[in-house]
Structures are given as C-alpha cells and as structure tokens.
Amino acid sequence: MHVLIGLLILAILGYVVYKTFFAGSAGQSAVPAERSDRPFAFVSNGLLFLRERGAKVNLLQSAYVQEAMDRRERSREKHSWKKGTSFGIAAGGSLRNFEAPDKPAIVTSAAFEPGGHLLYFLKDDSVGGVFRRDAASGNETRVLLKQNLHLGDLRPSPDGTTVAASSQQPDGVANLTLMMNEGSNLREVTGGDTVDSAPSWIPGVPNRLLFQSTGIARSEQGYIVGMGPASIQMLNMESGSVAPVLENAGYDFLKPRVCPAGNLHFIRRPFEPPRYRMENIVLDTLLFPFRLLRAIFHYLNFFSMMYSRKPLTSASGPAMQADIKNILLQGRRIDTEKALRSERPVQGVPSLVPSSWELVSRNPQGDERILATNVASYDISPDGTIVYSNGRGVFVIEKDGAPRLAALEDFVGEVAATAA
Numbered sequence: 001m002h003v004l005i006g007l008l009i010l011a012i013l014g015y016v017v018y019k020t021f022f023a024g025s026a027g028q029s030a031v032p033a034e035r036s037d038r039p040f041a042f043v044s045n046g047l048l049f050l051r052e053r054g055a056k057v058n059l060l061q062s063a064y065v066q067e068a069m070d071r072r073e074r075s076r077e078k079h080s081w082k083k084g085t086s087f088g089i090a091a092g093g094s095l096r097n098f099e100a101p102d103k104p105a106i107v108t109s110a111a112f113e114p115g116g117h118l119l120y121f122l123k124d125d126s127v128g129g130v131f132r133r134d135a136a137s138g139n140e141t142r143v144l145l146k147q148n149l150h151l152g153d154l155r156p157s158p159d160g161t162t163v164a165a166s167s168q169q170p171d172g173v174a175n176l177t178l179m180m181n182e183g184s185n186l187r188e189v190t191g192g193d194t195v196d197s198a199p200s201w202i203p204g205v206p207n208r209l210l211f212q213s214t215g216i217a218r219s220e221q222g223y224i225v226g227m228g229p230a231s232i233q234m235l236n237m238e239s240g241s242v243a244p245v246l247e248n249a250g251y252d253f254l255k256p257r258v259c260p261a262g263n264l265h266f267i268r269r270p271f272e273p274p275r276y277r278m279e280n281i282v283l284d285t286l287l288f289p290f291r292l293l294r295a296i297f298h299y300l301n302f303f304s305m306m307y308s309r310k311p312l313t314s315a316s317g318p319a320m321q322a323d324i325k326n327i328l329l330q331g332r333r334i335d336t337e338k339a340l341r342s343e344r345p346v347q348g349v350p351s352l353v354p355s356s357w358e359l360v361s362r363n364p365q366g367d368e369r370i371l372a373t374n375v376a377s378y379d380i381s382p383d384g385t386i387v388y389s390n391g392r393g394v395f396v397i398e399k400d401g402a403p404r405l406a407a408l409e410d411f412v413g414e415v416a417a418t419a420a
Contacts, residue, residue: 036396036404040379040387041118041416044409046106048120051394057407062122063140064131065105109152112418113181114160114382119143121151121165130154130163130183144183155199156181157206158382164199164209172224176211176235190235190242193218195227195331198255203262209235210245210256210264214331226274227331232256232266246362254330257380262364265386267330267375269357327411329353329376329391339391346374347405352391359388372403379417387417 039053051057110120116135121128128149132141151165152174160181167177167188174195179186190196195214202208215228231247246253246266254267327334334352343351351374359375362368371386372378372395378388386397389412395403 036398036406038385038387038396038406039418040394040396040406041110041112041418042377042389042394042409043107043110043413044411045413046104046108048107048110049409050118051407057409060118060133062105062131064122064129064142068105108150109154109165109414110416111154111156111379112381112416113156114158116418118416119154119156119163121154123150130179143181144179144186146186151177153198155201157201158203159206164201166197166199166211171222172216176209178237189237189240196233200255200257202258203260207237209237210258211235212254212256213242229271230254230331232264252330255378257378259361259380260382260384264362265371265378265380266360266362267357267378268360269330269353272332327352329413334391344374346372346390346393346395347403349390349393349405349408352376352411359386371397371401376412377414379415381417382419385417387415389413389415 037054039051041048041050043049048060048062049057050060105122105124108121108123110118113119113132118133118135119130120133121130123129127145127147128151129145130143130151132143133139134141150168152168153164153166155164157163163179163181165177165179166174168174172195173193174197175188175192176190176196176199177186177188189209190211193216195216196211197214198212200210202210211233212230213233214230216224217226217228219225229247229249230252232245232253233242234245235242245256245264250271252267252269252271254269257265259265327336329352336352339352339354340350343353344355345351353374353376355373357373357375358370359372359378360368361371372388374390375388376391378386380386384399387406388395388397391412392409393405394407394409394412394415396406397403
C-alpha cells in the first residue's frame with residue numbers, strides 16, 4: 001500500500017513539473033509575444049482579402065462584381081411577370097429561361113504596385129479583367145476587360161510601367177504575357193507545351209524575367225497524363241531566348257523572387273511523379289459497374305427532365321454539396337483533414353503543407369539558406385521583407401530574420417506583400 005501511495009505521489013509531482021515547465025514553455029513558443037502589424041493581401045477560394053497596417057483583415061468587394069449582380073437582379077425583375085404565362089413557353093413546349101444565370105466572378109491573383117495600389121484579376125466563365133484599387137481612396141478602376149481572358153500570377157515591374165502575368169489556355173498550356181500598366185499592348189512572350197507561371201522581375205535588370213516552368217506529358221490522343229518537375233527559367237526579352245537557372249528531377253522549384261540584395265528566393269519541395277499503381281487498377285475494376293450504372297442513371301434523368309420536366313429522383317431528397325475537403329496549393333491537391341492532423345504547426349498555427357516545402361534563399365555564389373518550412377506561398381516587399389503562409393496563417397520575416405505571426409485565417413492561398 002505504501003508503495004502504491006508513493007508511486008501516486010511521484011506521478012502527481014511529475015505531472016505538476018511537466019505542466020509548469022514543459023507545457024508552459026510550449027504554450028509560450030506556440031503563441032509569439034509580438035505580432036506583426038505589416039499590411040498584406042491574400043487570395044482565398046476566389047476571394048480577395050486585405051489587411052492594412054493596424055487594421056483587421058477585410059474582404060474586398062469589387063464594384064464591377066456588384067454592378068454585374070445588380071444587372072442580373074434587374075433582369076430577373078423585368079421578366080418575372082412572364083413566368084407561368086404563354087410567353088414563358090418556347091416552341092416544342094420547353095420553358096424559356098429569361099433569367100441570366102449566376103456567374104460568380106473569382107479572383108485568381110493579386111499584387112501590389114510600387115505606389116501601393118493593389119492590382120488583381122477577376123474572371124467568370126466568359127470574361128476576365130484586370131482591376132486596380134487605389135491605395136489612397138480605395139476606389140476601383142478597370143484596367144483591362146476581355147472575353148475568354150484568364151490571367152494569374154500578376155507581377156508589376158519595379159518601375160510600375162509593365163505587368164507580367166501567366167495566361168492560361170483551355171488546353172492546359174500557360175504562357176507568360178506582358179502588358180502596359182494601363183492595360184494596353186497585351187502580348188505573349190513564351191510558348192510551347194508547358195505551364196509557364198510565377199513571373200518575377202530582377203531588380204536592376206529590366207530585360208530579364210524569371211519564371212517557373214513545368215513540362216506537360218500527353219497521351220497519343222492529346223490528353224494531359226502528367227506534369228514534369230517545375231524548374232526556374234530566365235527569359236531574355238531582348239533576344240527571346242530562355243535559359244535554365246535551377247532544375248532538378250527530384251524537386252519542384254516554385255515562385256522565384258529576387259530580393260533587393262540580389263539573392264534568389266524560391267519554394268523547394270520534393271517532386272511527386274504521377275503513379276498509376278496496382279491498387280488503382282484493382283479499385284477502378286471493382287468500381288466500374290457502379291460508375292457505369294451512375295452514368296446510365298444521369299443519362300435517363302437528363303431525358304426525363306427534357307420531356308417531362310420531372311427528375312427521376314425525389315425533389316425532397318438531400319441536396320448535393322460540394323466536397324471542400326481537398327484544396328489545390330501550388331498545383332498540388334491537399335487533403336486538409338489529413339494535413340491538419342499530421343503536419344507540423346508553425347508557431348502554434350496548423351499547417352496545410354508539409355515541412356518539406358521550404359523557402360530557400362540562394363546568394364549569387366550558390367550558397368543556400370532555408371528561411372522557413374511549411375511554406376505554401378510567399379512574397380517579398382520592395383524593402384526586402386518576406387510575407388509567407390503555411391495555409392492557415394500569415395507570417396512576416398523582418399530584416400532581423402525572426403518570423404512573426406501576422407494573421408490567422410481558415411485558409412490562406414496566394415499572399416501579396418507591400419511596402420510598410
């Protein structure tokens with residue numbers, strides 16, 4: 001009995017010591033004492049958020065999107081009286097649809113210009129446009145609007161006269177484009193069956209452009225079956241030639257940036273080649289009958305809707321919901337539930353990407369230094385300050401090299417840094 005009592009007392013003392021020293025110190029390191037109030041912007045699920053100095057993170061509402069929503073609402077009100085009348089029946093007995101379908105506009109990219117103005121790209125399923133938010137007034141102006149335009153990775157030049165971007169095509173190819181800051185002279189400067197993205201200007205070298213490039217593997221029918229490792233290339237805009245800067249078959253090198261000190265920054269992560277393993281073949285074989293039955297059902301349901309305007313399923317059945325478990329970060333699909341359970345937190349903030357996603361700084365002599373791990377996206381401001389995200393938080397690396405937590409959000413995609 002005395003032995004049991006002694007063991008119990010030792011266990012209690014051990015627990016008290018652990019809570020006092022180890023758990024307490026862990027809690028202090030998880031939540032930094034000092035937070036950064038530096039301004040930044042980020043894109044999350046097609047929405048644009050801005051945090052100005054000393055303020056909270058706010059969702060930016062586009063005046064262009066609001067005007068489009070108002071036009072659709074006026075159209076609905078104008079034609080609402082035709083419902084249930086002979087005007088609403090077309091030839092053949094089908095119903096006419098006088099309402100313009102909702103086409104949600106999403107933000108694909110955002111970047112700050114040298115003057116502090118915020119440049120961003122908005123698109124729906126038919127039209128894309130570049131817009132500018134004035135730093136002083138907050139007013140929105142339209143820079144460029146064009147049918148079937150899909151730009152990403154906006155990157156203004158250091159002098160603010162030119163904007164580089166990545167132009168995505170329907171066949172999966174993406175080329176670099178340049179345009180003047182007022183939206184004129186839009187032109188492609190790279191080509192080939194590749195995905196060229198994340199352009200970046202080199203300070204003091206106006207005729208060179210860094211970018212990441214990924215080769216596309218296609219089947220005999222022309223379908224994309226895989227992507228190669230991402231490499232860093234440099235475009236000579238005077239000669240039009242492209243030269244490799246950093247490439248390795250075992251790694252992806254993403255989002256090249258050159259800081260004011262002349263060092264090359266990039267995200268390095270292990271390359272994961274596409275694999276179609278034996279378990280995939282077995283699973284596809286087992287699920288083939290069910291997939292075939294589902295396809296036949298939707299085929300018959302389509303004809304039922306066309307001729308009787310009634311679905312084959314009950315109208316009171318459960319509504320289908322989109323699966324938001326998986327997200328796409330830097331071209332790779334992330335299982336958010338698995339990541340939040342297994343990945344290492346950064347200063348107590350859960351990470352959506354593994355620690356093998358490293359932010360690396362490489363000097364002109366080739367020496368490398370890892371600045372941060374679990375990096376999903378980052379940007380460098382004109383004064384050299386680095387803003388990065390692990391998918392759930394925004395962190396700022398000041399000149400002293402110490403990272404500070406700036407904001408906590410449910411999901412942080414691409415980040416954009418600006419001068420203080």
